[in-house]
Amino acid sequence: MIWRKSKHSATSNDCLEIAGSADDLIHIRDSKRAADPTLIITTRPAAWAAFLSSLRACARD
Numbered sequence: 001m002i003w004r005k006s007k008h009s010a011t012s013n014d015c016l017e018i019a020g021s022a023d024d025l026i027h028i029r030d031s032k033r034a035a036d037p038t039l040i041i042t043t044r045p046a047a048w049a050a051f052l053s054s055l056r057a058c059a060r061d
Contacts, residue, residue, distance in 0.1 A: 001019045001021065001027065002019055003017040003018070003019045003029070003034075004017060004018055004019065005017045005018075005031060009031075014031070014032060015031050016028055016029070016030065016031070017029050017030075017031050017034075020048075024042060024043060024044060024045065025040050025041070025042055026040070026041040026042075026043060026048055027039070027040055028040075028041065
C-alpha cells in the first residue's frame with residue numbers, strides 16, 4: 001500500500017495520510033501513529049474525488 005499526505009504538510013508528521021486500494025477502499029491513518037489501525041472508507045472513486053475537491057475549495061476560501 002502506498003501512503004500519501006498533502007504536499008502542504010512538507011516534512012511535518014502531524015497529518016493524515018491516505019492510501020487507496022484496488023477494491024475502492026480508502027485507508028486513512030495518523031502519520032504520528034502509523035502502526036495503529038486505519039480508518040477504512042468504502043466509496044466510489046468519483047465520490048472521493050468530489051470530497052477532495054470540496055476540501056480544496058474550502059482551503060482556498
